[in-house]
Amino acid sequence: MEFFRFRGAVVAVVGGRAKGMSAQEVLERFSATREGTVVQLFDAKRVAGKEHLLHATNLALLSWERGERFAEDPSLDLLCWVAADRQIGTALKRVGITPETTALAVLVVGRDQASVESVVREVERYLERDDEVIGGEREELVGAFDLPAGTRAEEVEKLVKEKIALLELAK
Numbered sequence: 001m002e003f004f005r006f007r008g009a010v011v012a013v014v015g016g017r018a019k020g021m022s023a024q025e026v027l028e029r030f031s032a033t034r035e036g037t038v039v040q041l042f043d044a045k046r047v048a049g050k051e052h053l054l055h056a057t058n059l060a061l062l063s064w065e066r067g068e069r070f071a072e073d074p075s076l077d078l079l080c081w082v083a084a085d086r087q088i089g090t091a092l093k094r095v096g097i098t099p100e101t102t103a104l105a106v107l108v109v110g111r112d113q114a115s116v117e118s119v120v121r122e123v124e125r126y127l128e129r130d131d132e133v134i135g136g137e138r139e140e141l142v143g144a145f146d147l148p149a150g151t152r153a154e155e156v157e158k159l160v161k162e163k164i165a166l167l168e169l170a171k
Contacts, residue, residue: 001117001120003113003116003117004054004057006054006057006058006061007058007061007062007065008061008111009057009061009109009110009111010109010110010111010112010113010115010116011054011057011107011108011109011116012107012108012116012117012120013050013053013054013105013106013107013108013131013134014105014106014108014120014123014124014127014129014131015044015103015104015105015106015129015130015131015132015133015134016103016104016106016124016127016128016129016130016131016133017102017103017104017127017128017130017133018102018104018126018127018128019125019126019127019128021126022099023041023043023097023098023101023102023103023104024097024098024099024101026041026104026123026126026127027041027097029126030106030119030122030123030126036110036111036112036115037108037109037110037115037116037119038074038075038078038108038109038110039075039106039107039108039119039123040075040076040078040079040082040106040107041097041104041105041106041107042079042082042095042096042097042104042105042106042107043095043096043097043098043101043103043104043105044101044103044104044105044133044134044135044136045101045103045133045136045137045140046094046095046136046140046141046144047082047095047105047134047135047136048135048136048141048145048156048157048160048161049134049135049157050131050134050135051157051161052082052157052160052161052164053082053105053107053134055161055164055165056078056081056082056084056164057078057081057107057109059081059164059165059167059168060077060078060081061109062168063077063081063168064077070086070088071088074109076088076091078107078109079091079092079095079096081164081167082095082107082164083095083096084145084160084163084164084166084167085167086167094144094145095144103130103133103134104127104133105133105134106120106123106127108120108123135157138151138152138153138156141156141160142156145159145160145163147159147160
């Protein structure tokens with residue numbers, strides 16, 4: 001299991017498919033705060049890659065340090081950062097779980113590695129773990145993030161990360 005550290009927080013990213021239940025049921029079990037961590041699930045085909053999630057998390061943590069949030073609930077705030085949109089409704093449409101979601105990207109943020117690892121182990125009980133599901137197809141991401149139609153596949157993650165950075169600048 002790989003952990004990342006930003007601004008005093010420990011972050012883990014996990015991908016997979018729900019085991020014996022819908023993605024919505026997994027979401028209901030793990031959204032919000034658990035064991036001092038923030039957990040948020042995304043439709044993996046709407047995430048441009050692991051770096052997309054890490055970049056959004058880093059900027060969210062910076063914003064939290066300054067006392068600035070788009071939502072009171074930290075998991076919803078993360079949703080907005082990953083979606084590169086300050087409106088929760090738009091963020092849910094862009095990267096949220098839907099009845100059609102089959103692959104999940106799970107983001108866990110906490111103060112210490114032990115609590116993050118504990119929550120990731122719990123999440124893994126409900127997933128067929130496959131981190132390769134994180135990183136949607138070009139057409140899906142171009143549509144979801146309103147990128148130019150001619151955007152090449154290798155440019156998508158960079159452009160999504162730029163949209164997230166612009167969200168920080170627009171405050």
